[in-house]
Amino acid sequence: MSTDSILFQDIFDIKDLDPQGKRFDRVSRLVGRSENYEMDLTLDFNAEIYPLKIGEKFSLVLASSLSLEPNANAGGVEKKESWRERAPGERDLSDEYEYVMFGKVYRYEDSNKGATAGQQVSVYISFGGLLMCLEGDYRHLQNLTVGENIYLLMRK
Numbered sequence: 001m002s003t004d005s006i007l008f009q010d011i012f013d014i015k016d017l018d019p020q021g022k023r024f025d026r027v028s029r030l031v032g033r034s035e036n037y038e039m040d041l042t043l044d045f046n047a048e049i050y051p052l053k054i055g056e057k058f059s060l061v062l063a064s065s066l067s068l069e070p071n072a073n074a075g076g077v078e079k080k081e082s083w084r085e086r087a088p089g090e091r092d093l094s095d096e097y098e099y100v101m102f103g104k105v106y107r108y109e110d111s112n113k114g115a116t117a118g119q120q121v122s123v124y125i126s127f128g129g130l131l132m133c134l135e136g137d138y139r140h141l142q143n144l145t146v147g148e149n150i151y152l153l154m155r156k
Contacts, residue, residue, distance in 0.1 A: 005065035005093070007143040007150070008134070010034040012041055014056050027130065028052070039136035046130070050099040050154070059097075061153040062125075062134075062144065066092040066100075097153035103127035105148045111135050125150060 012032035019031055028047035033040060041060070045052070052058065068091060094100045103125050111120035123144050125132045132152065134141065144150070 005063045005067060006061055007064055008062040008140065009060070010036050010039060011057055011059050012039075014052055014054050014058070017052070017054055034136070037136055037140045039134055039140065041135075042131075042133040044127075044130035044132070045099070045101075045154075052156075056156060058154050058156050061093075061097070061151075063093060063151045063153065064148065066094050066151055068092055093151070093153060097155045099154040101127040101130065101152045103130075103132075103150055103152065105144050105146050105150060108141075108144065108146050125152070127152060 012034050014030050014032050016031040018028050020029075022028065026046055026048040027044055029042065029044050030052060031040075031042055035057075105123060105125050107122075107124035109122050109124075111122045119138060120135065121138045121141055122133055122135045123141050125134075125144075
């Protein structure tokens with residue numbers, strides 16, 4: 001499996017669900033903390049098709065592509081991927097995960113001011129109206145850029 005397309009990967013522990021109350025029937029908002037990079041996550045997800053509970057752990061991956069092939073950069077031009085129906089027996093990154101969303105990075109900002117300004121950042125991603133905010137050290141989020149299309153993959 002190629003890791004060229006994986007932009008971020010960690011295991012999260014769910015600390016809270018719907019902290020401001022449930023607003024939609026099928027959507028919940030989780031608040032989690034990562035084990036390895038000490039990142040804070042706020043994520044809207046479809047609780048009807050992927051139910052989660054406080055205290056559960058899940059693996060989260062942000063990827064630029066679902067392809068298992070390494071990115072072939074011919075002359076510095078990245079190969080564009082288009083959606084198409086997979087052939088029988090063809091595999092991709094989503095086969096290894098239980099919940100997948102496609103979205104776009106729409107904001108990247110400093111999380112705090114003062115002496116540590118620039119160290120902590122927040123990245124905001126929209127998955128068709130389901131929102132995500134990932135906060136933490138800029139070194140772990142520097143691969144994410146505003147305007148970039150992105151896949152979120154989760155498994156328990």
